[in-house]
Amino acid sequence: MAALDNLVVTTALPVIREDLDGSLSALEWIVNGYTLPFACLLLFAAGLGDRFGRRRVFTGGVVVFTLASALAALAGTTGELIAARVLQGVGAAVLLPLSLTLITASVPAERRGTAFGIWGAINGLAVAGGPLVGGAVTEHLSWHWIFWLNVPVGLLLLPLIRLRLPESRGTDGRLDFPGALLASAGLLGVVLGIIRGHEHGWTAPSTLGPLIAGAAVLALFVWWERRAPAPLLPLELFRSRAFALINAASLLMFLGMFGSIFLLTQFLQIIQGHGPQAAGLRMLPWTAMPLLIAPLAGVLTDRIGGRPVVGWGLSVMAAGLAWFALVADPAVGYGAQLPAFVLCGIGMGMFFAPAGAMVMGSVPAGRQGVASGVNNSLREVGGALGIALLASVFAARGGYAPPTAFVDGLVPALWLGTAALLVASALVFAIPRGGPPARGDGNPAASLDRGTGSGSEGPGDPVGAPVTAAASPHALHGIDGR
Template sequence: MPDVRIGSAQGRWILFTTILGSSMALLDSTVVNVALPRIGRDLDADLAALQWTVNAYMVTLAGLILLGGSLGDRYGRRKVFVVGVVWFATASLLCGLAPNAGMLVASRALQGVGGALLTPGSLALIQASFHADDRGRAVGLWSGFGGIGAAVGPFVGGWLVDGPGWRWVFLLNVPLALVCVPVALRHVPESGGDGERGRFDVPGAVLGALALALVTYALIDAGDAPAVAAVTAAAGVVAGVAFVAVERRRPDPMMPLDVFASRQFTAVNLVTLCVYAAFGGFFFLTAVQLQVVVGYSALGAGAALLPTTVLMLLLSARSGQLGERIGPRVPLTVGPLLCAAGMLLMLRVGPDASYAADVLPALLVLGLGMVTLVAPLTATVLASVDTARAGLASGINNAAARAAGLVAVAALPLLTGMGPEAYRVPAAFDAAFGRAMLWCAAVLVLGSAVAFTTVRRPAPDCLHPECRSHCWVTAPPLENGERPVDDDGRAAGGGDPARPEGW
């Protein structure tokens, strides 16, 4: 049984290295958007290359994140976490040294593989290391400090782009890894590694990632080579069908399809697809809009986006508690509508936009919508399946959100008529940005309608996440979902895990 206490020196070192490792991947998913205009200018890259700079990372991360957790169970969670950190840092170094857009995109795909290893591993190490009485607080601190990282990520990214240059957005991960790895090897106990968990679903992982990559390629390339895009899209559909067939027949699938027998689980994942598609498209385009059209520096654009994550950092715990009292249907219906209103307010953000009068109100309304829906969404995912499958359910939900985001980044420029050089022409990008916000708002309204018609209050004795403070903006946080219980059946550990001490 795990017995590390949170107040011990070892407990503090475990928290430090797991937070540092997960923050590397989290920061990269938020800061790169701010650097895109400068990357495009320095590498003479067109819009498609900038889309792939974001999506190459997301394809491998979304396709392999479920497999990453299984590798930790089989070979040892600390070992896989350390391999993931080293892999991620090495790929980050390649990104920082990339001489052209093609090398950058390939390195970003490698980064996603590292992220798929370290992201689930960081939380799994906490679950496997800490005493049951301290586990809720430990997960709360992990989530809370991760939220702080998400909040400051765009600001740090902008500062790096305007200062030492965009390459340091990636190179910064190297010294962080040089700190993280020795601490993990010295202070984090190994867990898992029993080698008796069946065969890995390598075919499923490959087919899933291939389907995402082919569909993404087809959407990005459709404007320049429609015939090639059509063939690629068809191949992506075939790969997706093959993925479903493999998962249905394998005795140990990466994504057991019977988990979707829960109507609540299926409904919440449909809501997830809608809201995180809109979020992915919004954050990709807004960082460019603020720089290319409004005229902000990279630092100014990063700082401008802070209100959304700050609101989530401050209010998501209360939102989770409210969702538990009134049920998830209202938050998951109202939250997307607030987000849609925020995106419609972004239509006012043009060449002469005022931050106080135009940008800030839109971001505040969007942030309130995100606060309203994100924590109840994660809690409802966990409540919709058996306790033994909570980790699987969380991983599927996380992967679905990332897949939705990457498809949105690929599709929105096509749907809004952005040409390869649109981000170099402020007027053209501004017009397309307005159309994109309408698309995002429409998808959010669809998500709200799905929630209103399908989501119901979970049973009173259902599973609740150990931490209800969620500050991620690009995907729902991974939750293990396992909660120790006392002899009387109550959750062990005491206190409110959504309000851990020290945060």
């Protein structure tokens, strides 16, 4: 449910826009209202589970997500729908990290690799199927049923959680409440300012105010994290050049991907006249390709390391967006668009698994859980910023009517997405070929001091070398709750 609702709404946006008379900024917030709290609260939710019990907090997350889904289905205005999506994002931020720690507590060690493989496959399938499921449900039922479908699943889960999942807690019960509040408020201010830029102008007080305030709060967040006894974001992780660069590349990749999908799903429906289901099917070469490519990328990573696979994957995806920008026209046929969809799908498939291994390989084993949490959070922030930035460019250069105006706004937005992916590729290729050992020595602080300052000291393991599930089975795929 949590993964599916990232993109399930994208193919329904034109119908929602017509049904609820929504503006471009309202459509942005229908998507960003989910991804922002999802991004901001991932680490904090894991900490809550450590402190109060993971099963208990996970149950609360299912309740919140299910209730929010019902409220979204009942929404009669864009404001009500956005509020429900924000509440959904809060629930999803609890579900994702705690599902991993609960698997760790529930499954014997010798079977965890299989369990996490199933977990990763279901998440990948949900993300890939989001536009298609959303389109099919919208076309044959209504957009409200995108959210109604979550309700029986959530209600079924509640007794199963109680009966089948053991309770567990973390070893460190401290929570960084100030850090969580500062990070959330700062990100909200920055994204709100970007969204308001194309509505009110980039020099308007209503735009500059949130931007400046958000940047100031984020600076205060960094100051606090340097002094907090149990920081939400351990800043010493960024002493590793490899860790800093792969996270920056991840943010830019999701910026280009989410922003482009946001606009292209609307192009297929509003301009080319396809129904929601047909639009989802046409997007499938992009969104489903990672299911085929990611396993091959994993094998290739074992042979040559993750750095070239991720770097070239980002370049291939950039080529796909550039292809879209070059052929964009109200009357362009699907045959001309298909290579672009395929290139974007191949590039995305080359990114996911190797990038995760690179994140894990850039820090000691004792810090792999929080490192994965940071990476997941930055990806969600990148998605929210991508929608805000590309929609701002679209609105500044074009509009929804006539069709030529839509293309006039779409093309420069796609070039911005292309540029973001090319910069991300350059950052990956700037990662040193040799990095610090990923396994650590049982003393994370010592490991960080010993080799992560530049990411290249000592022979170490290749950056992006695969990390085995035995080293940190739950950290490889997500957050270990600390």
